[in-house]
Amino acid sequence: MAEQANVSIGTVDRVIHNRGEVNPATREKIMKILAEMNYQPNILASTLASKKTHVFAILFPEPQSDEAYWNKPITGVRRAFSELQQYGIQITSYQYSQTDPHSFEEKAAEIIDSHPEGVVLAPFYSRESKAFIAKLNEQNIPFIFIDSNLKECNKISYIGQNSFQCGALAAKLFDFSLPGRANILVVHFAKEMDNQNHLVQRENGFYDYFNQTDPGKQKTLHTLEIENTADTNFYYLLDQEIEKLGGLDGVFVTNSQVYRLADYLVERGLKHVRLIGHDLILQNVKHLRSGVVDFLICQRPEEQGYQAINTLFEHVILKKQVAAENYTSIDIVTKENVDYYKEFNLSSYGTN
Amino acid sequence: MAEQANVSIGTVDRVIHNRGEVNPATREKIMKILAEMNYQPNILASTLASKKTHVFAILFPEPQSDEAYWNKPITGVRRAFSELQQYGIQITSYQYSQTDPHSFEEKAAEIIDSHPEGVVLAPFYSRESKAFIAKLNEQNIPFIFIDSNLKECNKISYIGQNSFQCGALAAKLFDFSLPGRANILVVHFAKEMDNQNHLVQRENGFYDYFNQTDPGKQKTLHTLEIENTADTNFYYLLDQEIEKLGGLDGVFVTNSQVYRLADYLVERGLKHVRLIGHDLILQNVKHLRSGVVDFLICQRPEEQGYQAINTLFEHVILKKQVAAENYTSIDIVTKENVDYYKEFNLSSYGTN
């Protein structure tokens, strides 16, 4: 190593990790030799010697059931953990309610108190997220967004889809399969969405596609917001809407709750309606196989969880440069290829 | 560790790696304690101490150009290498000609002579591949198939698509966008394919779909084999074929050379023809963006290369159980989502 090439030993370490206490002259000398020999630290030896531990915190929405979407990113986090625990990585998981912004604030405060070395969060509530981010920035804790993005804050990285483009893709698929005149409904199973919300961005992409390609206004588009509760009270809303439109040819549901619309279509015997929605959850797959749902536009949530942790590791431990925006693929899933989108599933890891 | 719990030290190592020379009684005792404490070896320490090196060989077709398909799996191999070289993994790359089975045999012989600890191969020529595999089995060298599969040989794993299902998916997309009567051509840019060949399996899946769903024979299907050379002499073949069919509504090209058919359609001004093919190479993407190609059915070749090496590492070094068939996703790529299928690209690593 550089030590024999020059003088000291632990001094080399001091300059590599610049923990001061080094004569500028010798520092220069060592730096030069390091550069010359293109020194690459051996992380194996390094983590073996320093029995240090690095804790990351994740802050995700609580899954509404065992089959719900938000279980999947956690699976990916676990896989990353299983690979990185040998480097002393620990992960603490925090969950907030999808209907209670206050729970987000509570968990965020807990995270701040625990002083993690990095955070992965899904910024579901944008106001509360911004407050949290301000705190993280104050304390110089690096963070990564997953699933949806917030502009203009110094995140390490965003990992997720381009929501606008998801909407455009859904539009294309309707365009492809519904030639001529058609009534298409866009359904949000959510309430009070602000403009940062990625469901709104999906909607925007959808409308934009037809604005670009359908100057003759062959397609009649309409949007409906339905509160995200588990009941079937929304059926009458749809009945009304369809009557108003004078028939229905297609429905685009902007999130993973498309199965609820599928249930409705089955209940009402509306077999000819093209239905497109998002995400590969069990209930959606059932309706995809039976032909009620035509296409599911999917992300790879396990992959996203896995990548988020890995990216944090690369940034925090390996001090590598990481990409600021990591847009994941927008997958079109049909009955024919659905079997090949089953992501890995692991047994048990102690992610907490 | 177990050492103080009992007696020795290097003896524990001897039983863990069973290099004999251990009294059966003490062996039992140590085994028991190991099990009790659920001993997990520390690979970091292990690879640090034993400055061993593990060499893997890869045997892929030679890319026909800088933009050709077979560059992509190599990129994935490089990425895996960059992560695993710290564990002493080395990779030697061998390439054979896609038009000369003999070159495959030559490279295979070189690999055998080099005594690698594992092999990843694309079994392009099935007869030659079988001979190679027989040798590998003889010498107990584990191997993994990538891209296409060979049944009934004790491979560690297959990593690639289900080709039959790719064909079915292509059929579905035509079915979806060409209602009623239609003439659809299946084009192979290849010659003398045996039945193991994955292009043939794609064709089979395609025909099977319509056999299942089109009892009224609304679709007229026909297959054409065109030798895989770089010229445009095949244009007249297509002209003839179209005349015979009395018009053309769709073409399915079973491999990545769909851009050649796109060139033909542009040249002949056949704008209304639906065109579906395989794989995300530059020339195909160009035609996808311009609207000549409607859908590309894609695999993730970088991902496959990456996974192949990782799987070999897990089997050979980590002694883990690995999945025997690792079917990768069958992605539908359109103009709208193509930007999100650009896989990672790395600068330079010394894979050879």
Place this chain on the structure above:
DNA sequence: CTGAAAGCGCTTACAG
């Protein structure tokens, strides 16, 4: 058949 020693490339107190 089984110890005990040296060393892998680093980090971490601890002397000076």
Place this chain on the structure above:
DNA sequence: CTGAAAGCGCTTACAG
């Protein structure tokens, strides 16, 4: 400001 020593959890010859 800078050495020198001990140790991380393992492996590898080398003695007995």
